[in-house]
Amino acid sequence: MPGIDECLLEAMRLPGARGAAVVDWTSGLALGTVGDSPGGDHERTAAEAAELARLAAEHRAFAPEGDADWSENACPVEDLIIANRDSYHLLRFVPTTFDSSVFLHLWLAREEGNLALARIRLGEMAGRLVLG
Amino acid sequence: MTTVRMPSPPPLPLRQRAQIPSAGLSPMLDRLAGERATGVLMREGGMLYLSEGQVVYAESPATPGLDALLITRGTLDADGWREAVAQAGARQRVGRFLVDSGRIGEGALELCHLGALYDAAYFVLGPSSAPVHFRYGEAHWLGPVHPVPVAALERETVRRRELLHGIWPDPATDEAPLVRAARPAKLTVTPRQSAVLDRIDGVRTAADISRALGRPAFHTLVDVRRLAAAGVIAPSGVGGGRPSAEPAGGGTSPAPTEPTLPHADPHITLLKRLRDALEAL
Numbered sequence: 501m502p503g504i505d506e507c508l509l510e511a512m513r514l515p516g517a518r519g520a521a522v523v524d525w526t527s528g529l530a531l532g533t534v535g536d537s538p539g540g541d542h543e544r545t546a547a548e549a550a551e552l553a554r555l556a557a558e559h560r561a562f563a564p565e566g567d568a569d570w571s572e573n574a575c576p577v578e579d580l581i582i583a584n585r586d587s588y589h590l591l592r593f594v595p596t597t598f599d600s601s602v603f604l605h606l607w608l609a610r611e612e613g614n615l616a617l618a619r620i621r622l623g624e625m626a627g628r629l630v631l632g
Numbered sequence: 633m634t635t636v637r638m639p640s641p642p643p644l645p646l647r648q649r650a651q652i653p654s655a656g657l658s659p660m661l662d663r664l665a666g667e668r669a670t671g672v673l674m675r676e677g678g679m680l681y682l683s684e685g686q687v688v689y690a691e692s693p694a695t696p697g698l699d700a701l702l703i704t705r706g707t708l709d710a711d712g713w714r715e716a717v718a719q720a721g722a723r724q725r726v727g728r729f730l731v732d733s734g735r736i737g738e739g740a741l742e743l744c745h746l747g748a749l750y751d752a753a754y755f756v757l758g759p760s761s762a763p764v765h766f767r768y769g770e771a772h773w774l775g776p777v778h779p780v781p782v783a784a785l786e787r788e789t790v791r792r793r794e795l796l797h798g799i800w801p802d803p804a805t806d807e808a809p810l811v812r813a814a815r816p817a818k819l820t821v822t823p824r825q826s827a828v829l830d831r832i833d834g835v836r837t838a839a840d841i842s843r844a845l846g847r848p849a850f851h852t853l854v855d856v857r858r859l860a861a862a863g864v865i866a867p868s869g870v871g872g873g874r875p876s877a878e879p880a881g882g883g884t885s886p887a888p889t890e891p892t893l894p895h896a897d898p899h900i901t902l903l904k905r906l907r908d909a910l911e912a913l
Contacts, residue, residue: 503738504746504778524747526824526851528795529788531746543787558822597707598744599847601824629739 507629508534511606514621516613518587519606521546522594522629525553526601537607538587549605553591556580557601579619586610592622596630604629657757657786660764665782672770676762677755681772686779689772690752694839695849698748698774704846707744708735721773728775745777750788751848757789796853800861801912806853808867809835813901819862825855834868863905 502510504522511520512535519535523546530546537545556562556577563576575593582589588608596602604626608618661673661680668685678692691697702708712735720729727745731738796803810832821829831841838856842849859865 504742507739522743526854527750527792529750531743543791547791558824560820594743596740596743598701598705598740599845599851600743600747601851602743629737630743631737631739 502628504532504629505534507604507625508532510625511604511622514606514608514613514618516609516611516618517606518609521549521605522602523550523553523605524600524602525550525557531602535607546605549589549591549603552580552582553593553603554601556591557593578623581615581619583610588613588615588618590615590618590622592619592626594626594629657789658764660766661757661782661786664766669766669768670771671766671768672772673756674765674767675756676760677758678752680753680756681770682782683771683776683779686781687749687753687785688776688779689774690749690756692752692755692849694755695748695752696843696846697752698745700843701744701748701846701848702736704843707740717773720775724771724773724775726774727777742778745774746780747848749780750785751850753785754789754792754850757786792850796857799854800857800909802860802908804867804869805838805856805860805865807837807839808869809837810841810856810865811868812865813863819864821859821864822855824851825859828852828855829859829864832865861909863901 508520508522511517517535519533519537519542521533521537521542522531523529524531528547528550530542533542533546539545557575575595577593579593580589580591582591587610588606590604590606590608592604592606594600594602594604604622606618606622608615658673658675664671664673664682665685670683671681673680673682677694678690680687681689696704699708699713703710703713708730716726716729716733716735720726727741730736731741796806811834812829812832827845827847828841831844836844838852839849841847841856842852845852856865
């Protein structure tokens, strides 16, 4: 049962990982960060990623179960993938048994990174992070 | 040719602007961080516990505490929590005890604890002119879970004020009992917002709703300001009858009739909201 810091360090061991963070998407707060972030400012990146996560979480087109609760065992949206010219951003929602709005954010170099592997691993990490 | 002289319109009433102090939330807190102090800082809005200059716990009457967040949604049962406090409270190791006894995962405790800490600190560090006290040496019963530097906490608190201000500049809905609009605009309400909306009864404040939901109070304020901006809800004091009794706590009974905004005409409501928003800028 790892804590936030162990979880982030584990994410950084993925091939191509540039940086990672645990972020609250309601407030935009970075609860933990490791490595680099685009522009070098983790707090700003967290606030921007939170906006993206919030839109996905709140719009019916992406979160189809309208009455689903984001703090139950399964989130209506599992993850978001942004691909740009040289990197991927992977946002993985973290289900908790208490009321929360948390996701893991992994920034991955496109050449060295393996998106499929990162998706699987990040999902496992999100589950282990809150294992009771 | 006739000239019609228009009388100049009466001046609009001016309201106090929302104040966002940019830095220096608490000079005393900065000094205590500098000297790596241990103890409890008591301000009008609540308390911050420091350990060697870092914040280890925050509590405020405006927010549900860590225990409420964990118990309300069933992550922990109340007996398990009481047992942990009884077993490990005296030696300030409740957090460690909860994890070691398998009641909660380390990551889950850290996430909930940090959420509660930043949430309470937002209210503790709110504007206040009341005297501030610090008691040296006092440790919190939870024990260290995930200490936060004072500078990070202050930065986040200022950012949160700006976030709320950006959503809707009028802070009136933060503390007042809330009412629903009589004829709200058509709006898609998110699941988290509808949980808030369902509990609005003309008596409950945002803080009461947070306690009922077991949700950090700042999270409720974000949704409340969004709903206020959309004209779906309003503070109940606006030009109408304020409920006579203040809510006594989480368990107050809802009002029998649902009070609504005094202005039933949606156009007038819209104009008033526009005026309020412009004044608050």
